[in-house]
Amino acid sequence: MDEGLPEKIPFLPSCVHSFSGGLLVIGMDGEILLLGKELKPIHPHATPFPMKISHSVVLNDRLYATWIDGELMMARMGCIDLNNPPEDGPQRADLRTIRTMDMAVHPKGNHWSHVLDAEPLGLGAKGESLVFVLWRKGLYGLTPDANELWRMPEPSWNYPKRRPRDTETISLHIHKEEFTLTSRGGRIQRRSLLTGELIEEFIAIGPEAPLEMHFKHGPHELICSTNGEMCWIHKGELVRTLKLNGPVQYAVWDSTMEGWRIAGWREELLITASENKRNEWNEIPIHIEPVKGGALILLNDGTWHNSVFEAKLPPSSEEE
Template sequence: METAPWRIFHHNDQEIIIDVDGGISIGGHTTHPFPCEITFASLCDNGLVATWVDHDLRLARMAFISLDEPLQEGATKAQLRLKRDSTMVAGSKWCHIIDSEPLAVEAEDDKIVFALWARGIYCIDSSANELWRIPLSTNVGKSPPRSNEITSLNIDGDSVVVWSRGGTFSQISMLNGKQLSQGELGVPCDIENVFNHGDRFLISSKDGWIWEFRDEEITVARKLRGTIQDAAFDGDDWRIISWREDLMLLGESQTRADLGVQIFQNDGEWLVIDNQGQSSPHMPDKN
């Protein structure tokens, strides 16, 4: 592919690749429904929900695109500059202008949970009907700066776990938005991302520290040369890609020539797609 990949999804035997410029490729054909990068994307109810953000033009969109219909080419960047308030994501089932930075988006089945900077946390269905909303945390005095900023949302069954940069978390009901529990990681951190497999969490801090967190306790701690690019739990251990490195959380590591972008499983084999668009085995002796 001409542009480096950013995310890869599989839907109904189709491979969907999103590149760093916001292009979406299905079956080798690439379209640009909106002329800027996609910052968050998740599969939802036979479609793709995503956010498009242009920091230079200070605008953002959130939209739902059906994956059962051909994708449509959207406006150019020049057209967007002329009609910034009326240009929407081409071919979308719905599209909304959002006036605040998206911090996290996660979807499962027909529900979408997202957080907006200085606004709140929202839950909608795949038709954009609002189910609930709650305000952001107002705790002050924590370090580092912006510690209360939401950095990750992880859906686990009937609840979503909301993580802040400073390591606090809240478990929220997917049904009504009520808080079920809260806690904190308990170590100094500036969380960049959180991955989960059920109630098992893998947490990546910007200083290279990573932790496995389960039953409200740290079970593993490890320092990497960089932060986690992507991770997946294979049933026994966490498979991780970091800065030019593949590793198992509880095991060894191997260097990688190109930058790994995402881990995925294909026909029982764990693979990594790199920034050149090429796929290769992740820790082949562990497959």
């Protein structure tokens, strides 16, 4: 039954983040919508900047994001406070008239924003650190208020043979005083969060490259290739491998099910240590939100649906 579901998202969604007040939904064209605990809009949605948000992370109720437009050859990186209503920013036509740096415009309502001179490839934030990677430029560490902590040259990788895009960063994860970079070619680097310096580089346990996604939750990892091959790793040991119908869109660890909920290409999957479950959808799921032993599925047309996979929870008992 799909009764009582959240209302349809009024734009085409691309990703979803959690924050203290509920969920943040980001649209394909840079739209932002804040949903409360009951997944009802807190404010009307807005578009602070008329570009696609390529990377985003939420930390302490702040959205840290990168905006990029290949046609206009422009990119921004900035921070927006989610405790304030989102605001509509400049129109796309306004950006076409910009010719010099001093004319640059930025996302509306930003806490801070900077012009980027290269394509952002990765972004992560935790505690008092913000880390990001720029294509053919370098690796940077900032404070949440955009004060530079360190900068390092573009990561170099020990590939015996160079293949197109092998060295491209596909994911960045922060854990305690370290962070990891995963390359499309299938290698991982551990680096110091304090200095950015390389600690070690190793081959990822996973499907054959090129890789597309790398998800992490505690000791659990899910590494996915561009053609839908997927490997679940736990504490460095391979748990399961699986071939999907297409590329993975999103994955989240479900602690109740003790497995991964995966949004695939017009399919939803639940992967546990003992079984694989699949369910087909007419549209593409882009986000899965575990709730009360089940999950909500957000499709690319903006509609919400209940997952068919639910946990068998023990019956509640009343105190006599």
